[in-house]
Amino acid sequence: MEQKYYQQPRIPISPVLSAKSFGLNKSTIAKISDLKYTLYTTSGRSAIAIALKYFEVGSNDEVLVPTFHCTSMVDPVIWLEAKPVFYTIEINHEKTLLKASIASIKKLITPNTKALIVAHYFGQMQEISALYALCKEKKIRIIEDCAHMYFGGDTNSAIGQYSDFVIGSALKFYAMFDGGCLCSNTHKLPKNIFSTRNVKFEIKSLVNCLERSLHYKRLLLISYFLAPLLSLKDYLWNKVKKKSTATSYSPAAAEGGFGFDPNWVYKPMSITSRLIAFLTNDGRLVKLRRKNYMKWHQELKNVEGGKALFDELSIFTVPHVFPFLVDQPEIIFPILKNLGVPILRFGEFLWDDTLYKVCPLTNYLSKHCFQFPCHQELSPAELDWAITTVKSVLSEHA
Ligand SMILES: Cc1ncc(COP(=O)(O)O)c(C=O)c1O
Structure with a gap:
């Protein structure tokens, strides 16, 4: 498919750091990382991959995925050599949310169905209790995809209370370069699954945040001091890139792409992103x-x-x-x-x-x-x- 390239948007498409970003005022609405166990990943797609791997999803297994998706929700299934099986979606009568078609899911369940991925589109929580019941009955693992719903919940159930795993894409809600998470109330996640931190990636995460901020005229007070440093960084970075054979210093999600690189699955969220999530108002x-x-x-x-x-x-x-x-x-x-x-x-x-x-x-x-x-x-x-x-x-x- 032919892709057209357009100029950078005039205004930021996702949050950029400003002095106002920080503060102690907590939200009264629950967030997914409030669940009992949380692992901070570099992206939502890595979190999906880790969740599926945790349940030993592999060849001959089937994973139910919605027809309305982005390809980064499917890539982890393929990475594990399992088969994605696509169920349809519908809109409720009140036109307040998009939801999974339970009839479609029921028709597609086979003895090989291992997991169901359900997405809460655009931040609107879909009715999930019937799906919990169905998955329990059929012994299917349920992964709630909260890439669009870092915060939320309705009166009956805060997000992810009863699912096996919840995945999040923190970088869609916070002014950060990289960031995802895998959360659960029921499955304790091993903290030692991550590889050691990569210094180049840590620097890139910090610098990228500052650069985007300056580009959109935020953090003006420190921009006079930062601008020459960032130019020096560009010069040094180009030199490093010329010498190095490495193909990527950051996950595709951080660069706004849909690609999936298995090398990034077991990398931890950068320190800059962790700090931003912690300090954001x-x-x-x-x-x-x-x-x-x-x-x-x-x-x-x-x-x-x-x-x-x-x-x-x-x-x-x-x-x-x-x-x-x-x-x-x-x-x-x-x-x-x-x-x-x-x-x-x-x-x-x-x-x-x-x-x-x-x-x-x-x-x-x-x-x-x-x-x-x-x-x-x-x-x-x-x-x-x-x-x-x-x-x-x-x-x-x-
Ligand atoms: C519904 C949904 N799930 C998962 C993902 C993957 O999240 P990430 O970009 O953090 O890997 C996305 C990304 O756009 C998404 O929209």
């Missing part, structure tokens, strides 16, 4: 993500040419992004990208082309669902600019 993060999401929702409510994927934001949801269905995606996408609007398109590329035909909803979302950032580090001016730009492009082409 979670209360502010939760409040601003919800506020920014609602602003997108309110402003694009009556616009022609598209509509919000979900009608409501539950009080326990801490959104990853604002998902929006666009009527004419082929026309609107390049225009917005060329203007520098950040857009994510989860599920655009599926593991196998035949899957577009298996689930009509997946097919529709993969083409029409754009996701705009609503993270805590967008300034009010940046958010206004993005909303105004999207509105004007949509109405011009309605």
